[in-house]
Amino acid sequence: MASSSPVIRERMPPRTSTSTSRKKRIHKVPSTTWREKLTARRDSVKEDLENVLSHKRNKLGGKATLVKMSRTRDKVISEIFASEKTYQEQLLIIIEQFMIPLQQLGLLPDPDHKMIFENVKSIQAVNQELSTHMQEKGIPQAFIQLAPFFKVYCTYANNFEKSMQTLQDWERKRADFGQFLRQQESKAETCNLNLDSLLITPIQRVPRYRLLLQELLDNTPEDHDDYEQLKEAVTTINKVTAGINDYIREHENFQKMLKIQNILTGANAPRILTPGRRFLKEGLLMKVSNKGNGSNERMFFLFNDMLVYAKPNLLDHNHTARTYACRRIICLDRCEVQLVLGEKKVEGAGALFKLVFDGDYLLLYSNDNNVALSWVDALQEAISQLKENSVARRRTSNSATRRSGGSRVSRRNILRSSFTLRNKRQYPEDEIVNCKSNQQDAQRQLVSNENTHVTSQDRYPWMYSSSEKIS
Numbered sequence: 001m002a003s004s005s006p007v008i009r010e011r012m013p014p015r016t017s018t019s020t021s022r023k024k025r026i027h028k029v030p031s032t033t034w035r036e037k038l039t040a041r042r043d044s045v046k047e048d049l050e051n052v053l054s055h056k057r058n059k060l061g062g063k064a065t066l067v068k069m070s071r072t073r074d075k076v077i078s079e080i081f082a083s084e085k086t087y088q089e090q091l092l093i094i095i096e097q098f099m100i101p102l103q104q105l106g107l108l109p110d111p112d113h114k115m116i117f118e119n120v121k122s123i124q125a126v127n128q129e130l131s132t133h134m135q136e137k138g139i140p141q142a143f144i145q146l147a148p149f150f151k152v153y154c155t156y157a158n159n160f161e162k163s164m165q166t167l168q169d170w171e172r173k174r175a176d177f178g179q180f181l182r183q184q185e186s187k188a189e190t191c192n193l194n195l196d197s198l199l200i201t202p203i204q205r206v207p208r209y210r211l212l213l214q215e216l217l218d219n220t221p222e223d224h225d226d227y228e229q230l231k232e233a234v235t236t237i238n239k240v241t242a243g244i245n246d247y248i249r250e251h252e253n254f255q256k257m258l259k260i261q262n263i264l265t266g267a268n269a270p271r272i273l274t275p276g277r278r279f280l281k282e283g284l285l286m287k288v289s290n291k292g293n294g295s296n297e298r299m300f301f302l303f304n305d306m307l308v309y310a311k312p313n314l315l316d317h318n319h320t321a322r323t324y325a326c327r328r329i330i331c332l333d334r335c336e337v338q339l340v341l342g343e344k345k346v347e348g349a350g351a352l353f354k355l356v357f358d359g360d361y362l363l364l365y366s367n368d369n370n371v372a373l374s375w376v377d378a379l380q381e382a383i384s385q386l387k388e389n390s391v392a393r394r395r396t397s398n399s400a401t402r403r404s405g406g407s408r409v410s411r412r413n414i415l416r417s418s419f420t421l422r423n424k425r426q427y428p429e430d431e432i433v434n435c436k437s438n439q440q441d442a443q444r445q446l447v448s449n450e451n452t453h454v455t456s457q458d459r460y461p462w463m464y465s466s467s468e469k470i471s
Protein backbone atom coordinates (compact mmCIF):
# COMPACT_ATOMS: atom_id res chain seq x y z
CA MET A 1 0.00 0.00 0.00
CA ALA A 2 1.60 3.07 -1.14
CA SER A 3 2.25 5.66 1.35
CA SER A 4 0.57 8.96 0.65
CA SER A 5 2.84 11.93 0.10
CA PRO A 6 2.50 14.75 2.49
CA VAL A 7 0.37 17.62 1.28
CA ILE A 8 2.29 20.84 1.23
CA ARG A 9 0.09 23.79 1.85
CA GLU A 10 1.29 27.20 0.86
CA ARG A 11 0.78 29.91 3.34
CA MET A 12 -1.51 32.34 1.75
CA PRO A 13 -1.33 36.03 2.65
CA PRO A 14 -3.91 37.04 5.11
CA ARG A 15 -7.12 38.07 3.45
CA THR A 16 -7.98 41.70 3.80
CA SER A 17 -11.42 42.48 4.83
CA THR A 18 -13.40 44.07 1.94
CA SER A 19 -15.63 46.01 4.21
CA THR A 20 -12.64 47.55 5.94
CA SER A 21 -11.12 48.59 2.56
CA ARG A 22 -14.42 50.13 1.43
CA LYS A 23 -14.76 52.02 4.66
CA LYS A 24 -11.30 53.45 4.18
CA ARG A 25 -12.12 54.55 0.62
CA ILE A 26 -15.36 56.12 1.78
CA HIS A 27 -13.45 57.95 4.41
CA LYS A 28 -10.93 59.27 1.89
CA VAL A 29 -13.35 60.33 -0.90
CA PRO A 30 -16.80 61.14 0.41
CA SER A 31 -19.52 60.15 -1.98
CA THR A 32 -21.98 62.76 -3.43
CA THR A 33 -25.50 62.35 -2.29
CA TRP A 34 -28.40 62.45 -4.69
CA ARG A 35 -29.53 65.76 -3.23
CA GLU A 36 -26.16 67.37 -3.94
CA LYS A 37 -26.17 66.02 -7.48
CA LEU A 38 -29.65 67.40 -8.06
CA THR A 39 -28.68 70.82 -6.69
CA ALA A 40 -25.54 70.96 -8.85
CA ARG A 41 -27.51 69.99 -11.92
CA ARG A 42 -30.17 72.61 -11.20
CA ASP A 43 -27.52 75.32 -10.73
CA SER A 44 -25.87 74.35 -14.00
CA VAL A 45 -29.16 74.56 -15.91
CA LYS A 46 -29.96 77.90 -14.27
CA GLU A 47 -26.55 79.32 -15.25
CA ASP A 48 -26.96 78.14 -18.85
CA LEU A 49 -30.43 79.67 -18.98
CA GLU A 50 -29.15 83.01 -17.65
CA ASN A 51 -26.37 83.05 -20.24
CA VAL A 52 -28.87 82.46 -23.03
CA LEU A 53 -31.22 85.17 -21.75
CA SER A 54 -28.36 87.63 -21.25
CA HIS A 55 -27.17 87.08 -24.80
CA LYS A 56 -30.68 87.66 -26.12
CA ARG A 57 -31.06 90.81 -24.02
CA ASN A 58 -27.76 92.20 -25.28
CA LYS A 59 -28.76 91.41 -28.83
CA LEU A 60 -32.16 93.03 -28.42
CA GLY A 61 -30.62 95.98 -26.52
CA GLY A 62 -28.12 96.59 -29.29
CA LYS A 63 -30.89 96.62 -31.84
CA ALA A 64 -32.95 99.00 -29.68
CA THR A 65 -29.97 101.33 -29.31
CA LEU A 66 -29.40 101.37 -33.05
CA VAL A 67 -33.07 102.08 -33.66
CA LYS A 68 -33.00 104.95 -31.14
CA MET A 69 -29.81 106.38 -32.67
CA SER A 70 -31.35 106.17 -36.14
CA ARG A 71 -34.47 108.05 -35.04
CA THR A 72 -32.43 110.76 -33.29
CA ARG A 73 -30.19 111.05 -36.32
CA ASP A 74 -33.19 111.60 -38.61
CA LYS A 75 -34.54 114.30 -36.25
CA VAL A 76 -31.18 116.13 -36.20
CA ILE A 77 -30.94 116.05 -40.00
CA SER A 78 -34.47 117.45 -40.28
CA GLU A 79 -33.64 120.18 -37.77
CA ILE A 80 -30.50 121.18 -39.69
CA PHE A 81 -32.46 121.67 -42.90
CA ALA A 82 -35.43 123.38 -41.19
CA SER A 83 -33.30 125.78 -39.14
CA GLU A 84 -31.21 126.60 -42.20
CA LYS A 85 -34.37 127.58 -44.09
CA THR A 86 -35.45 129.86 -41.22
CA TYR A 87 -32.00 131.40 -41.06
CA GLN A 88 -32.04 132.14 -44.79
CA GLU A 89 -35.39 133.87 -44.37
CA GLN A 90 -33.98 136.06 -41.57
CA LEU A 91 -31.04 137.11 -43.73
CA LEU A 92 -33.49 138.00 -46.49
CA ILE A 93 -35.48 140.17 -44.07
CA ILE A 94 -32.32 142.10 -43.12
CA ILE A 95 -31.52 142.78 -46.77
CA GLU A 96 -34.99 143.48 -48.19
CA GLN A 97 -36.65 145.22 -45.22
CA PHE A 98 -33.75 147.23 -43.78
CA MET A 99 -30.55 147.28 -45.82
CA ILE A 100 -31.95 148.17 -49.27
CA PRO A 101 -34.68 150.63 -48.09
CA LEU A 102 -32.21 152.53 -45.91
CA GLN A 103 -29.83 152.85 -48.82
CA GLN A 104 -32.61 154.12 -51.09
CA LEU A 105 -33.92 156.65 -48.54
CA GLY A 106 -30.44 157.93 -47.73
CA LEU A 107 -31.11 158.12 -43.99
CA LEU A 108 -27.54 157.05 -43.22
CA PRO A 109 -24.17 158.12 -44.64
CA ASP A 110 -22.63 155.44 -46.86
CA PRO A 111 -19.76 154.58 -44.44
CA ASP A 112 -22.18 154.08 -41.55
CA HIS A 113 -24.58 152.11 -43.71
CA LYS A 114 -21.72 149.85 -44.72
CA MET A 115 -20.58 149.54 -41.11
CA ILE A 116 -24.00 148.30 -39.97
CA PHE A 117 -24.67 145.84 -42.81
CA GLU A 118 -21.13 144.81 -43.73
CA ASN A 119 -20.75 141.19 -44.95
CA VAL A 120 -24.49 140.41 -44.66
CA LYS A 121 -24.73 139.73 -48.40
CA SER A 122 -21.53 137.68 -48.33
CA ILE A 123 -22.93 135.53 -45.52
CA GLN A 124 -26.16 135.08 -47.47
CA ALA A 125 -24.20 133.89 -50.52
CA VAL A 126 -22.17 131.40 -48.45
CA ASN A 127 -25.27 129.95 -46.84
CA GLN A 128 -27.10 129.63 -50.13
CA GLU A 129 -24.19 127.52 -51.38
CA LEU A 130 -24.21 125.55 -48.13
CA SER A 131 -27.90 124.76 -48.51
CA THR A 132 -27.38 123.61 -52.11
CA HIS A 133 -24.39 121.44 -51.17
CA MET A 134 -26.29 119.81 -48.29
CA GLN A 135 -29.07 118.77 -50.63
CA GLU A 136 -26.77 117.53 -53.39
CA LYS A 137 -23.70 116.14 -51.57
CA GLY A 138 -24.91 115.55 -48.03
CA ILE A 139 -24.36 117.42 -44.79
CA PRO A 140 -20.78 116.30 -43.92
CA GLN A 141 -19.35 116.99 -47.36
CA ALA A 142 -21.11 120.37 -47.56
CA PHE A 143 -19.52 121.65 -44.35
CA ILE A 144 -16.07 120.29 -45.24
CA GLN A 145 -16.05 121.99 -48.64
CA LEU A 146 -17.47 125.33 -47.49
CA ALA A 147 -15.61 125.60 -44.17
CA PRO A 148 -12.91 127.94 -45.63
CA PHE A 149 -15.63 130.44 -46.60
CA PHE A 150 -16.92 130.53 -43.01
CA LYS A 151 -14.15 133.00 -42.23
CA VAL A 152 -16.60 135.70 -43.31
CA TYR A 153 -18.44 134.97 -40.05
CA CYS A 154 -15.30 135.85 -38.07
CA THR A 155 -15.05 139.16 -39.94
CA TYR A 156 -18.71 139.84 -39.25
CA ALA A 157 -18.28 139.03 -35.55
CA ASN A 158 -15.21 141.25 -35.33
CA ASN A 159 -17.20 144.16 -36.75
CA PHE A 160 -20.39 143.45 -34.82
CA GLU A 161 -19.71 145.66 -31.79
CA LYS A 162 -19.00 148.69 -33.97
CA SER A 163 -22.08 147.90 -36.02
CA MET A 164 -24.31 147.89 -32.94
CA GLN A 165 -22.73 151.08 -31.62
CA THR A 166 -23.28 152.86 -34.97
CA LEU A 167 -26.89 151.71 -35.04
CA GLN A 168 -27.57 153.00 -31.52
CA ASP A 169 -25.83 156.32 -32.24
CA TRP A 170 -28.03 157.00 -35.26
CA GLU A 171 -31.18 156.09 -33.33
CA ARG A 172 -30.28 158.88 -30.92
CA LYS A 173 -29.20 161.34 -33.62
CA ARG A 174 -32.09 161.08 -36.05
CA ALA A 175 -35.71 160.70 -35.00
CA ASP A 176 -36.74 159.76 -38.56
CA PHE A 177 -34.25 156.89 -38.53
CA GLY A 178 -35.76 155.50 -35.32
CA GLN A 179 -39.23 155.95 -36.77
CA PHE A 180 -38.20 154.03 -39.90
CA LEU A 181 -36.91 151.12 -37.76
CA ARG A 182 -40.11 150.92 -35.73
CA GLN A 183 -42.22 151.09 -38.88
CA GLN A 184 -40.29 148.25 -40.56
CA GLU A 185 -40.19 146.12 -37.42
CA SER A 186 -43.99 146.29 -37.06
CA LYS A 187 -44.56 144.86 -40.55
CA ALA A 188 -45.78 141.29 -40.97
CA GLU A 189 -42.85 140.58 -43.32
CA THR A 190 -40.36 141.04 -40.49
CA CYS A 191 -42.25 138.61 -38.18
CA ASN A 192 -42.09 141.22 -35.37
CA LEU A 193 -38.29 140.92 -35.20
CA ASN A 194 -36.23 144.05 -34.52
CA LEU A 195 -33.04 144.84 -36.39
CA ASP A 196 -30.81 144.23 -33.34
CA SER A 197 -31.99 140.66 -32.92
CA LEU A 198 -31.76 140.01 -36.65
CA LEU A 199 -28.18 141.26 -36.93
CA ILE A 200 -26.97 138.94 -34.16
CA THR A 201 -28.36 135.79 -35.82
CA PRO A 202 -25.22 135.21 -37.98
CA ILE A 203 -23.07 135.20 -34.84
CA GLN A 204 -25.39 132.70 -33.16
CA ARG A 205 -25.64 130.49 -36.23
CA VAL A 206 -22.13 129.02 -36.35
CA PRO A 207 -22.19 127.74 -32.72
CA ARG A 208 -25.57 126.24 -33.57
CA TYR A 209 -23.96 124.39 -36.49
CA ARG A 210 -21.38 122.94 -34.12
CA LEU A 211 -24.01 121.65 -31.67
CA LEU A 212 -26.11 120.08 -34.42
CA LEU A 213 -23.13 118.41 -36.12
CA GLN A 214 -21.85 117.08 -32.80
CA GLU A 215 -25.27 115.61 -32.00
CA LEU A 216 -25.41 114.07 -35.46
CA LEU A 217 -21.97 112.51 -34.93
CA ASP A 218 -22.95 111.13 -31.51
CA ASN A 219 -25.92 109.34 -33.08
CA THR A 220 -24.03 107.93 -36.06
CA PRO A 221 -22.54 104.39 -35.72
CA GLU A 222 -18.83 104.13 -36.33
CA ASP A 223 -19.38 101.73 -39.24
CA HIS A 224 -21.66 104.26 -40.98
CA ASP A 225 -20.48 105.66 -44.31
CA ASP A 226 -20.73 109.26 -43.09
CA TYR A 227 -18.97 108.77 -39.74
CA GLU A 228 -15.43 109.79 -40.75
CA GLN A 229 -16.63 112.74 -42.83
CA LEU A 230 -18.85 113.90 -39.97
CA LYS A 231 -15.90 113.70 -37.61
CA GLU A 232 -13.87 115.89 -39.97
CA ALA A 233 -16.76 118.36 -40.35
CA VAL A 234 -17.09 118.73 -36.56
CA THR A 235 -13.35 119.38 -36.19
CA THR A 236 -13.47 121.98 -38.97
CA ILE A 237 -16.47 123.86 -37.61
CA ASN A 238 -14.98 123.85 -34.10
CA LYS A 239 -12.05 125.93 -35.36
CA VAL A 240 -14.43 128.52 -36.80
CA THR A 241 -16.58 128.55 -33.67
CA ALA A 242 -13.72 129.15 -31.25
CA GLY A 243 -13.25 132.78 -32.26
CA ILE A 244 -16.95 133.56 -32.59
CA ASN A 245 -17.75 132.36 -29.05
CA ASP A 246 -15.44 135.06 -27.70
CA TYR A 247 -17.34 137.73 -29.59
CA ILE A 248 -20.66 136.36 -28.32
CA ARG A 249 -19.43 136.62 -24.73
CA GLU A 250 -18.18 140.15 -25.37
CA HIS A 251 -21.54 141.15 -26.84
CA GLU A 252 -23.44 139.70 -23.89
CA ASN A 253 -21.11 141.56 -21.52
CA PHE A 254 -21.67 144.76 -23.49
CA GLN A 255 -25.45 144.38 -23.30
CA LYS A 256 -25.22 143.77 -19.55
CA MET A 257 -23.16 146.93 -18.98
CA LEU A 258 -25.56 148.91 -21.15
CA LYS A 259 -28.45 147.70 -19.00
CA ILE A 260 -26.62 148.66 -15.80
CA GLN A 261 -25.87 152.12 -17.19
CA ASN A 262 -29.58 152.60 -17.91
CA ILE A 263 -30.73 151.61 -14.41
CA LEU A 264 -28.18 153.71 -12.49
CA THR A 265 -29.43 157.20 -11.68
CA GLY A 266 -28.16 160.28 -9.88
CA ALA A 267 -25.38 162.81 -10.40
CA ASN A 268 -22.85 160.31 -9.06
CA ALA A 269 -23.68 157.62 -11.62
CA PRO A 270 -20.54 156.72 -13.61
CA ARG A 271 -20.22 156.12 -17.31
CA ILE A 272 -20.27 152.32 -17.42
CA LEU A 273 -19.52 151.82 -21.11
CA THR A 274 -15.77 152.47 -21.28
CA PRO A 275 -13.20 150.69 -23.52
CA GLY A 276 -11.53 147.84 -21.69
CA ARG A 277 -14.15 147.57 -18.96
CA ARG A 278 -15.90 144.26 -18.31
CA PHE A 279 -18.80 143.33 -16.08
CA LEU A 280 -18.02 140.60 -13.54
CA LYS A 281 -20.71 140.25 -10.88
CA GLU A 282 -23.80 141.83 -9.35
CA GLY A 283 -25.89 141.14 -6.26
CA LEU A 284 -27.35 142.33 -2.98
CA LEU A 285 -25.23 142.67 0.16
CA MET A 286 -25.87 144.13 3.59
CA LYS A 287 -23.78 147.23 4.31
CA VAL A 288 -23.04 148.08 7.93
CA SER A 289 -23.63 151.78 8.59
CA ASN A 290 -20.70 154.05 9.43
CA LYS A 291 -21.88 154.37 13.04
CA GLY A 292 -22.16 150.60 13.36
CA ASN A 293 -25.67 150.72 14.75
CA GLY A 294 -27.46 149.09 11.84
CA SER A 295 -27.22 147.82 8.28
CA ASN A 296 -28.89 148.50 4.96
CA GLU A 297 -29.36 146.39 1.87
CA ARG A 298 -27.42 147.72 -1.11
CA MET A 299 -26.99 146.62 -4.73
CA PHE A 300 -23.39 146.05 -5.80
CA PHE A 301 -22.00 145.98 -9.35
CA LEU A 302 -18.47 144.62 -9.80
CA PHE A 303 -16.39 145.41 -12.89
CA ASN A 304 -12.78 144.59 -13.69
CA ASP A 305 -11.64 148.05 -12.57
CA MET A 306 -14.23 149.35 -10.10
CA LEU A 307 -17.01 148.50 -7.66
CA VAL A 308 -20.27 150.47 -7.63
CA TYR A 309 -22.89 150.26 -4.94
CA ALA A 310 -26.34 151.82 -5.06
CA LYS A 311 -29.64 151.92 -3.21
CA PRO A 312 -33.04 151.18 -4.76
CA ASN A 313 -35.16 154.12 -5.84
CA LEU A 314 -38.20 153.63 -3.64
CA LEU A 315 -40.31 156.17 -5.52
CA ASP A 316 -39.51 154.63 -8.89
CA HIS A 317 -42.70 153.81 -10.83
CA ASN A 318 -40.90 152.07 -13.69
CA HIS A 319 -42.28 148.54 -13.75
CA THR A 320 -40.08 147.27 -16.58
CA ALA A 321 -36.71 147.63 -14.82
CA ARG A 322 -35.92 148.69 -11.27
CA THR A 323 -33.55 151.64 -11.01
CA TYR A 324 -30.87 152.36 -8.41
CA ALA A 325 -29.40 155.60 -7.09
CA CYS A 326 -25.60 155.41 -7.27
CA ARG A 327 -24.03 155.98 -3.84
CA ARG A 328 -20.34 155.41 -4.35
CA ILE A 329 -17.68 154.34 -6.85
CA ILE A 330 -14.62 152.46 -5.56
CA CYS A 331 -11.55 151.95 -7.74
CA LEU A 332 -10.13 148.45 -7.30
CA ASP A 333 -6.48 149.43 -7.80
CA ARG A 334 -6.43 150.83 -4.26
CA CYS A 335 -8.57 148.16 -2.58
CA GLU A 336 -7.94 145.31 -0.20
CA VAL A 337 -10.39 142.62 0.91
CA GLN A 338 -10.30 141.11 4.40
CA LEU A 339 -12.53 138.28 5.59
CA VAL A 340 -13.64 139.08 9.15
CA LEU A 341 -16.11 136.30 10.04
CA GLY A 342 -17.34 133.20 8.27
CA GLU A 343 -14.18 131.45 7.11
CA LYS A 344 -15.53 128.22 8.57
CA LYS A 345 -18.94 127.38 7.21
CA VAL A 346 -21.55 127.02 9.93
CA GLU A 347 -25.09 126.05 9.10
CA GLY A 348 -27.41 129.03 9.38
CA ALA A 349 -24.54 131.52 9.75
CA GLY A 350 -23.39 134.10 7.20
CA ALA A 351 -20.05 135.82 6.61
CA LEU A 352 -18.69 139.34 7.14
CA PHE A 353 -15.86 140.91 5.14
CA LYS A 354 -14.13 144.29 5.04
CA LEU A 355 -13.26 146.32 1.94
CA VAL A 356 -10.42 148.78 2.64
CA PHE A 357 -9.68 151.64 0.20
CA ASP A 358 -8.19 155.16 0.32
CA GLY A 359 -8.07 155.27 4.13
CA ASP A 360 -11.73 154.26 4.35
CA TYR A 361 -13.55 150.95 4.52
CA LEU A 362 -16.88 149.19 4.06
CA LEU A 363 -18.21 146.38 6.23
CA LEU A 364 -20.32 144.04 4.13
CA TYR A 365 -22.05 140.80 4.96
CA SER A 366 -24.59 138.27 3.79
CA ASN A 367 -26.66 135.82 5.75
CA ASP A 368 -25.72 133.22 3.14
CA ASN A 369 -22.13 132.12 3.73
CA ASN A 370 -21.66 131.01 0.11
CA VAL A 371 -22.83 134.36 -1.27
CA ALA A 372 -20.43 136.34 0.93
CA LEU A 373 -17.46 134.08 0.16
CA SER A 374 -18.20 134.25 -3.56
CA TRP A 375 -17.98 138.05 -3.36
CA VAL A 376 -14.68 137.83 -1.47
CA ASP A 377 -13.25 135.52 -4.14
CA ALA A 378 -14.52 137.69 -7.02
CA LEU A 379 -13.12 140.89 -5.49
CA GLN A 380 -9.74 139.36 -4.71
CA GLU A 381 -9.45 137.91 -8.21
CA ALA A 382 -10.41 141.23 -9.85
CA ILE A 383 -7.92 143.19 -7.72
CA SER A 384 -5.14 140.69 -8.40
CA GLN A 385 -5.80 140.70 -12.15
CA LEU A 386 -5.87 144.51 -12.25
CA LYS A 387 -2.48 144.71 -10.51
CA GLU A 388 -0.97 142.10 -12.85
CA ASN A 389 -2.18 144.04 -15.89
CA SER A 390 -0.72 147.25 -14.48
CA VAL A 391 2.68 145.61 -13.97
CA ALA A 392 2.60 144.18 -17.49
CA ARG A 393 1.83 147.60 -18.98
CA ARG A 394 4.74 149.18 -17.09
CA ARG A 395 7.11 146.49 -18.33
CA THR A 396 5.94 147.01 -21.90
CA SER A 397 6.39 150.78 -21.57
CA ASN A 398 9.90 150.39 -20.13
CA SER A 399 10.83 147.95 -22.87
CA ALA A 400 9.65 150.38 -25.55
CA THR A 401 11.69 153.17 -23.91
CA ARG A 402 14.86 151.06 -23.95
CA ARG A 403 14.37 150.10 -27.59
CA SER A 404 14.06 153.76 -28.59
CA GLY A 405 17.28 154.64 -26.77
CA GLY A 406 15.63 155.97 -23.62
CA SER A 407 15.94 159.58 -24.79
CA ARG A 408 12.90 161.81 -24.60
CA VAL A 409 14.47 164.24 -27.05
CA SER A 410 15.03 161.56 -29.66
CA ARG A 411 11.41 160.41 -29.36
CA ARG A 412 10.20 163.97 -29.76
CA ASN A 413 12.46 164.50 -32.77
CA ILE A 414 11.14 161.33 -34.39
CA LEU A 415 7.57 162.38 -33.66
CA ARG A 416 8.18 165.92 -34.98
CA SER A 417 9.87 164.79 -38.21
CA SER A 418 7.29 162.12 -39.03
CA PHE A 419 4.45 164.53 -38.25
CA THR A 420 5.94 167.28 -40.48
CA LEU A 421 6.62 164.97 -43.41
CA ARG A 422 3.15 163.47 -43.28
CA ASN A 423 1.44 166.84 -43.14
CA LYS A 424 3.57 168.35 -45.91
CA ARG A 425 2.23 165.76 -48.30
CA GLN A 426 -1.40 166.22 -47.32
CA TYR A 427 -2.01 169.77 -46.09
CA PRO A 428 -1.38 173.37 -47.29
CA GLU A 429 1.43 175.40 -45.74
CA ASP A 430 -0.80 177.51 -43.46
CA GLU A 431 -2.31 174.34 -41.96
CA ILE A 432 1.19 172.94 -41.40
CA VAL A 433 2.01 175.98 -39.26
CA ASN A 434 -1.07 175.39 -37.14
CA CYS A 435 -0.22 171.69 -36.84
CA LYS A 436 3.32 172.56 -35.73
CA SER A 437 1.95 174.90 -33.11
CA ASN A 438 -0.43 172.22 -31.84
CA GLN A 439 2.39 169.71 -31.86
CA GLN A 440 4.58 171.99 -29.75
CA ASP A 441 1.74 172.40 -27.26
CA ALA A 442 1.32 168.63 -27.14
CA GLN A 443 5.06 168.18 -26.52
CA ARG A 444 4.99 170.69 -23.67
CA GLN A 445 2.03 168.84 -22.20
CA LEU A 446 3.94 165.55 -22.60
CA VAL A 447 6.90 166.96 -20.65
CA SER A 448 4.54 168.27 -17.99
CA ASN A 449 2.84 164.89 -17.64
CA GLU A 450 6.17 163.06 -17.49
CA ASN A 451 7.43 165.33 -14.73
CA THR A 452 4.18 165.11 -12.78
CA HIS A 453 2.70 161.90 -11.51
CA VAL A 454 -0.80 161.72 -13.02
CA THR A 455 -3.13 159.62 -10.93
CA SER A 456 -6.27 157.89 -12.09
CA GLN A 457 -8.22 160.49 -10.11
CA ASP A 458 -6.72 163.26 -12.25
CA ARG A 459 -7.34 161.32 -15.41
CA TYR A 460 -10.89 160.25 -14.62
CA PRO A 461 -12.35 162.96 -12.39
CA TRP A 462 -15.89 161.83 -13.10
CA MET A 463 -15.22 158.61 -11.23
CA TYR A 464 -14.44 160.51 -8.07
CA SER A 465 -17.27 162.97 -8.08
CA SER A 466 -18.93 160.80 -5.43
CA SER A 467 -15.93 160.62 -3.14
CA GLU A 468 -17.91 162.18 -0.34
CA LYS A 469 -18.97 159.46 2.08
CA ILE A 470 -22.63 158.78 1.57
CA SER A 471 -24.04 155.87 3.55
